[in-house]
Amino acid sequence: MLELEQINHLALTGSLMQQMSVYLVIAYLLSKTPLFAPLMQVTVRLPDKLVCYFVFSGFCIMGTYFGFQIEGAIANTRAIGAVLGGILGGPVVGFAVGLTGGLHRYSLGGFTDLACAVSTTAEGVIGGCLHFYLMRRHRADRLLNPMTALFATLFAEAMQMLIILLIAKPFDDASRLVAHIALPMILTNSLGAALFMRLILDRRETMEKYSIAFSAKALRIAERSVGVLMQGFNEHNCTRMASIIQEETGVGAVAITDCEKLLGFVGVGADHHLTGTPISSTHTFYAIANNEVVYADGADISYTCSVSKDCKLSSCLVIPLRGEGNRVFGTIKLYEPKRKFFSTLNRTLGEGIARLLSNQVLAGTIEEQKQLLAQSEIKLLQAQINPHFLFNALNTLAAVIRRDPEEARQIVQYLSTFFRKSLKRVSNDASLNDEIEHVNAYLHIELARFAGRLDIKMAVPEDLLPLQLPAFTLQPIVENAIKYGISQMIEPGTVTISAQRKDAVLTIVVEDSAGLYQPQPDNDGLGMNLVDRRIKIRYGAAYGIEVTCEPECWTRVAIRLPVEKELVPC
Amino acid sequence: MLNALIIDDEVPSREELKALLASAPDVDVVGECANAIEGLSAIHRLRPDVVFLDIQMPRVSGLEMVGMIEPSSLPHIVFVTAYDEHALKAFEEHAADYLLKPIDPQRLAKTLDWLRAGARPSGNPFPGTDSVLRHIPCIALNRIFLIALDEIEYIHTDVSGVQVVSTSKQGVTELTLKIIQERTPFIRCHRQYLVNLNQIAEIELQDNGAAEIVTHSGKRVPVSRRHLREIKDKLLIS
Numbered sequence: 133m134l135e136l137e138q139i140n141h142l143a144l145t146g147s148l149m150q151q152m153s154v155y156l157v158i159a160y161l162l163s164k165t166p167l168f169a170p171l172m173q174v175t176v177r178l179p180d181k182l183v184c185y186f187v188f189s190g191f192c193i194m195g196t197y198f199g200f201q202i203e204g205a206i207a208n209t210r211a212i213g214a215v216l217g218g219i220l221g222g223p224v225v226g227f228a229v230g231l232t233g234g235l236h237r238y239s240l241g242g243f244t245d246l247a248c249a250v251s252t253t254a255e256g257v258i259g260g261c262l263h264f265y266l267m268r269r270h271r272a273d274r275l276l277n278p279m280t281a282l283f284a285t286l287f288a289e290a291m292q293m294l295i296i297l298l299i300a301k302p303f304d305d306a307s308r309l310v311a312h313i314a315l316p317m318i319l320t321n322s323l324g325a326a327l328f329m330r331l332i333l334d335r336r337e338t339m340e341k342y343s344i345a346f347s348a349k350a351l352r353i354a355e356r357s358v359g360v361l362m363q364g365f366n367e368h369n370c371t372r373m374a375s376i377i378q379e380e381t382g383v384g385a386v387a388i389t390d391c392e393k394l395l396g397f398v399g400v401g402a403d404h405h406l407t408g409t410p411i412s413s414t415h416t417f418y419a420i421a422n423n424e425v426v427y428a429d430g431a432d433i434s435y436t437c438s439v440s441k442d443c444k445l446s447s448c449l450v451i452p453l454r455g456e457g458n459r460v461f462g463t464i465k466l467y468e469p470k471r472k473f474f475s476t477l478n479r480t481l482g483e484g485i486a487r488l489l490s491n492q493v494l495a496g497t498i499e500e501q502k503q504l505l506a507q508s509e510i511k512l513l514q515a516q517i518n519p520h521f522l523f524n525a526l527n528t529l530a531a532v533i534r535r536d537p538e539e540a541r542q543i544v545q546y547l548s549t550f551f552r553k554s555l556k557r558v559s560n561d562a563s564l565n566d567e568i569e570h571v572n573a574y575l576h577i578e579l580a581r582f583a584g585r586l587d588i589k590m591a592v593p594e595d596l597l598p599l600q601l602p603a604f605t606l607q608p609i610v611e612n613a614i615k616y617g618i619s620q621m622i623e624p625g626t627v628t629i630s631a632q633r634k635d636a637v638l639t640i641v642v643e644d645s646a647g648l649y650q651p652q653p654d655n656d657g658l659g660m661n662l663v664d665r666r667i668k669i670r671y672g673a674a675y676g677i678e679v680t681c682e683p684e685c686w687t688r689v690a691i692r693l694p695v696e697k698e699l700v701p702c
Numbered sequence: 703m704l705n706a707l708i709i710d711d712e713v714p715s716r717e718e719l720k721a722l723l724a725s726a727p728d729v730d731v732v733g734e735c736a737n738a739i740e741g742l743s744a745i746h747r748l749r750p751d752v753v754f755l756d757i758q759m760p761r762v763s764g765l766e767m768v769g770m771i772e773p774s775s776l777p778h779i780v781f782v783t784a785y786d787e788h789a790l791k792a793f794e795e796h797a798a799d800y801l802l803k804p805i806d807p808q809r810l811a812k813t814l815d816w817l818r819a820g821a822r823p824s825g826n827p828f829p830g831t832d833s834v835l836r837h838i839p840c841i842a843l844n845r846i847f848l849i850a851l852d853e854i855e856y857i858h859t860d861v862s863g864v865q866v867v868s869t870s871k872q873g874v875t876e877l878t879l880k881i882i883q884e885r886t887p888f889i890r891c892h893r894q895y896l897v898n899l900n901q902i903a904e905i906e907l908q909d910n911g912a913a914e915i916v917t918h919s920g921k922r923v924p925v926s927r928r929h930l931r932e933i934k935d936k937l938l939i940s
Binding site for chain 2: 534
């Protein structure tokens, strides 16, 4: 224990400064840990406040331990923790930190124990009040300022001295003590608090620089790659994309694959990683199969090129590209050559890039589907006015006028119904009832035309009639049944139209008794294929048209549709 | 007097054309057919001067039908169609006569004028007459049916007509051996026989220089000495 007379102000200031240096080194080391992250801003959230409390209580206690025992008192740097805890965490945290530090000090005894306990708590509260005050005045920026910390601590320490004088007994000892330690402690603590705050700010700036660099890179990649993959997920676009990513991230090499083969490779090893070749890396297979990011750092998880022994690449990050329903449709791979490590920046960025790519491809698919839908609908519109049908109908009419003007009048009526319904917008929905009426008008004209060679059977339950479906779905199918079925029969034939509903699926079946169906893949001219494609784009692959055929007996076309909404029958 | 035959699968179409032709006193409608197969036999039987022929007909189109008739016995053909871009283009190229449905009476009158003036087929081959047949229309037991070329084993003539023999079916056709030989890859193996080379299982050579073909289903087809050489060449047997 030191005698007061043995020390002078200068020596004590020096010692306290030394102590504070150790204290700050520890603070510096701690600042490298994630524990510090919540301290880098003015905390509002409860978990952050808890972290704040624990960290600064720790510093408070540490300050006490590092102190010098001077005649039953301790010259220390405890105030830093208490004041900063209050400044960053607010009055409650400040009070709690101060109380914790104070109680700890109290437990160590000495004639200033109570005085120190009270004053430390008060210091915490002072920091907290400052926090409260500045927040109220919306000057949060002033909180994270070394000068604020300096003056707050200066004030708090001055007050501590007053409290010691007031509380510690005997007063003579207290006044002697204060006379000796007041100046060194006020100076050291203020300076320490300021430096501690500086440390926090530095750490924060580093983090900001990192995230600025990250955002800048990410933004540049996003900007340069706009729309590249929307034009299609193919070798050409993937190679372009890979080269953008490689240039921006500066990694050794970048590859983009689908689930089977390499679509683009740019960078080190491009001589043997050839686009179009099948995937051979086990990491990639794993990433695809498990929908997981695979990071083969070359140390814990070894990475060796699966194509060539001489490959210079030694670490690899494989990130799955996810499309609709989180389904993997490919991967993006970042590589680094030997003796170069993946920067954390690039690792994090990699996942962001994967998301960007996935979204682009998805947007591209949606765009493509929209276009396909538009195309199908335009073609359907053209198919609505089938000149072959029109002229044959007129020819039939010419003959019927001669024979039976009343029947001819009816045919004219059907013809106008048919065209009125046909001229409706293809992109709209119609009720099954509308569709049946359309088909009915069409069939009545065909009945007159094929006189006796055509028989119609209609078996659509009443309760299904209000169901909604895309307009112009049924007529092209019925027209096909006539055109490629009945009209090709030498004997008379029958067209049967039926419908049934099972849960949320409506199935309409058009059957002809010809059985002459010949599959014609990708024939856009066929109304049936257009109808099928439109349904699939709208509702997915589970719906659409299914054709079955018993040659020379029947052809059955089933239209599967989801039951979306029902019109309430009135 | 012009003898006319109408071949159209649609009743109202035939009615209308008949009504229009009725106003021409020198035209006699000698027959009506509802499909090309009936049409073929009617042409052979009735020998009309003019045939009004619909293009869109079940199974065998009007154009295909023309290809099934020997050019020498072909009457004057007037194609009738409602709407058929491809066919119209072909008609223009071949200078064929055609009418559009619904038929304009004045346009029909013009065609009849040409016919009265003695217009004969232009000499140009008709559209469709150079195409390869896909199937042979047959009649058996009052039923009309088509036999696909690759199903046919052989075709021969006998007193009842031209017989088409396939693995599972047999029928009589209106087509002549000559036309079939021209429009199909079948080979003449005998004066009265055509054979489908793809159906040959083996050829049994005989002492007299002739031979007999055994088809995959075990049917036997005679090969005359005259035609053996040709068959051997086709099969690359020396």
